[in-house]
Amino acid sequence: MNVNAESTNGQVVIGLNAVIVAIIEEQPKVLVVQHTSETLTAQHETLTERTALPHDNRHEALPFGPFYPLKHRTLEAGLRSWVEEQTDHDIGYVEQLYTFGNEGRDPREEAGGARLVSVGYLALVQDTGPTAIENAVWQDWYRFFPWEDWRDGSPIILESDIIPALRQWIADAENNDEQKDRYERACITFGLDDTPWNDELVLERYELLYEASLVTERQDNLNGEEISDHRGTAMALDHRRILATAIGRLRGKIKYRPVVFELMPPTFTLLQLQKVVEALSGSLLHKQNFRRLIEKKGLVEATGKIESQTGGRPASQFRFRREVLMERQALGVRQN
Amino acid sequence: MNVNAESTNGQVVIGLNAVIVAIIEEQPKVLVVQHTSETLTAQHETLTERTALPHDNRHEALPFGPFYPLKHRTLEAGLRSWVEEQTDHDIGYVEQLYTFGNEGRDPREEAGGARLVSVGYLALVQDTGPTAIENAVWQDWYRFFPWEDWRDGSPIILESDIIPALRQWIADAENNDEQKDRYERACITFGLDDTPWNDELVLERYELLYEASLVTERQDNLNGEEISDHRGTAMALDHRRILATAIGRLRGKIKYRPVVFELMPPTFTLLQLQKVVEALSGSLLHKQNFRRLIEKKGLVEATGKIESQTGGRPASQFRFRREVLMERQALGVRQN
DNA sequence: ACTACTTATACTAATATTGAGCATAATACG
DNA sequence: CGTATTATGCTCAATATTAGTATAAGTAGT
Incomplete structure (x- = not known):
């Protein structure tokens, strides 16, 4: 081939997309930004540069942030930087998902603009109230995938x-x-x-x-x-x-790694934990077997306290044993 | 923040790194290029532009190719394009691994160059003889990780x-x-x-x-x-x-997806298959149980032919049932 | 206090999967 | 023909999974 790099290289812009997940009232939520076409095509600028817009002609987009090589030592650091700045709370768990570089991802590109390559991340946060991102709301993720x-x-x-x-x-x-x-x-x-x-x-x-x-x-x-x-x-x-x-x-991940706990409050009952797993996987689990599984894996320990707002017999409260993150591998809440 | 994008954005260059794996004589091999510092720091140019170099001061590097947004519709297409061009044979299975964007990945960067962001891919190829990449050789991967x-x-x-x-x-x-x-x-x-x-x-x-x-x-x-x-x-x-x-x-993947077969010849005996799995996982398997597993999953079918070069009783030859790729999910050669 | 309802938690029986090994079959070589 | 070598069928115990039953401990209503 021996093509000249200058002539065929084109321009590339790197962006960071975040799928920020939280469980709110036992429902799986994802942080979604309401956009218009104009702000959208300029989405590699910082989010705070966006201005409020009329309510028609709107889009729902995932939060997007720029990657500044001079400012960020790593891609993940770049992501954490703008997400934490905007949402005002820590994101504990972050995992790189996939890098999307398809032609035509961004309509702006067709007008001779640079190719937008986005590195997608999955972030799990605890339900800690409203975020500070403008126009951002928590949406039930099944709104986008009702068949799931x-x-x-x-x-x-x-x-x-x-x-x-x-x-x-x-x-x-x-x-x-x-x-x-x-x-x-x-x-x-x-x-x-x-x-x-x-x-x-x-x-x-x-x-x-x-x-x-x-x-x-x-x-x-x-x-x-x-x-x-x-x-x-x-x-x-x-x-x-x-x-x-x-x-x-x-x-997939919750089946073999204890990542659910990133979405849980510090203490919880086993049913609360089960409801979260069910919310994520979109299916129901056998209660008694779920308990047995969780206890066998040693993922949690009883706090000794009791939760009485159950509507029935009070339940023991548990906390996640953070140690297990380092203890054994291959433990999760798989049950199928 | 509201930083000016122009001032902090810096330059980003995207590259594609391939970990190209094959099994040669029952050993796991990876395609490695012998580099020098000079060619290395210029590695975003095409591989064919490299020139042969003296044997001292050499490096072993993974094959690297550029991503041309104007030429390649997708990142994966870009990867396939240069890999197939260079190695002269099809790469069947390709999977995106991870995107590496750490500061200091490329020493050139420190001298004011652009940040190198590389999208790493895993490619599985069948043992089909020598490749055409200059200076490229198949290396046993345990050479780099003897403890594995x-x-x-x-x-x-x-x-x-x-x-x-x-x-x-x-x-x-x-x-x-x-x-x-x-x-x-x-x-x-x-x-x-x-x-x-x-x-x-x-x-x-x-x-x-x-x-x-x-x-x-x-x-x-x-x-x-x-x-x-x-x-x-x-x-x-x-x-x-x-x-x-x-x-x-x-x-991890071979345990739940039938990807080993991408590395196998069209027909093989069960022991040959087992040896490949063992080579990849770096550990030995129980022969009879491995057979039982493979047969139960319906991953293979007997060709009816017999392989007599076994050194003992002749073995049945099998072929991979390509249909199963579409049939059930969650089948692999897990045995632990 | 008693009843109905709700959730928590213990325990069990049937079934499936896994790990380890024994036994036998079919070839090559001397 | 005996021995070495690999292939393949089969068993058995340990473990894990699935689908329950049974009982405990609360709440709310009467």
Whole structure:
């Protein structure tokens, strides 16, 4: 090849995207910023430079911050820096998710701008009240993925809408091979025909829906109304995809690492802990077995105190044994 | 904050690092390029622009390629593009590993250059003969991490050298808390005092050794001789760290996803498959149970043919059932 | 105080998975 | 033909998982 670097290199801008998760009233929440097209395309500037905007033509975006190489020793430091500055509280757990560099991620690019490469991070914070980010609100993450919440049984939207639409999409395949391929993928991801549902395939499901044109990728190419239908609310750019990545990763991780505790208050009952795990994984767990699991792993210790606001028999309060982070590996709250 | 972006942004250069793995004669190999300081600091240029260099003052580096936003639609496409061009064969499986953006990764940066952010990828290829990359050779990966190979029992270097040195480092702690912390971390990572060895903690072990000054991070700040001692060979920049990330990730992944088969020839016997898994994980498996596992998962099917070069009773040849990639999830060759 | 309801927690039986090993089969080599 | 070597089938005990039953200890209502 021997291409000249100068001529083909183009410009690259690096940004940091944060999926900031908290559990509020036993629901999984993600911090979302309300944007307009103008602020959005200028999103590599600092968030505080944004100005308040009229309520129409709005977008929901993940918080985004710049990476200043001269200021930040590491990517993670850059992320912590602006997130903590903006939200006014510590983010304990941070994990790098994925780096997104697809062409066309940012519409500005097409107008000759630089390619936006974003490093996505997952951050877990405790529910410590409102944040200071302008226009930022905690949104239930199932608002963007209503088919992912199985806590009240199989989501109605699946049976009544998505699965029929998927079957139509399978039937519409050009040829036999493609049809078989579509069917198999739909089986795995959406648990068609007795295939078991796998809670970790959040991104795979979203991408299948996108490919089948059953879901709207972006909010930004429409003007006016918010794009929200029974198949969930869209987000700016590829942010819904980043969120899907985060949810899937977190669902996987809690099974083998004790990361749930990053979302818990200092003391909690076992049922509270279970509710949080259920909120994240979107499915219900067997109570007695969950207890046994947690106790066997030695993840928690009783504080000796009692919580009486249970509505029934009072429950022991527990605290996370921080030591175990360093003790054994491969312990989490897997139960399937 | 409201810092001016122009003044603090600095320059960022994006590169793509590949950990290209193959199994050659039942040993885990990684593609390594022999560099000099000069070519190294210019490594964001294309590899083919490098010139052959004298044999002293050499470095071992992971293959590195540039990312051209104008040419490559995605980061992965950019990686595939230059890797396939250079190695002359397809890389089937590619997985994004991690994005490294630490200050001081590249010594050139200190001289006012741009910050080098590298997206690391893991690529699995089949053993298909020599590559066309100049100066590139397949190296046994345990050359860089001799303490990771337990196939012949506990590595001598551990007992005779590393563990004593670690105990000394623990004893040298400033205060009691630090001592306890050092001890616990050493227990988990290096399996001190009956803690079980965890094969996935490759990066954690390397970082502990680095922190304890028991290992040389880089080759590039020395001139002359290759840095290689009983504690493994160093690599350029932070490449040994990237390799450690790759090994740990691969060891984890084979347990729940059928990725080993990317490294296998089209047909193989079960013992050959087992040897590959053992080579990757660095530990031995129980033969009969391994068979049972593989057969139960339905990962392979008999070709009907027989391999007679076994040295004993001939073995059935198998092939990977590619369909299972789409069939069930959560199947791999976990056996611990 | 008694009843109904709610949640907490202990315990059990059936089943599945795993770890370790024994036994036998089929080849090569001398 | 005997021995070494690898392949493959099978067993058995230990452990883990799933799906419960049973009982304890509170609250609220009457």
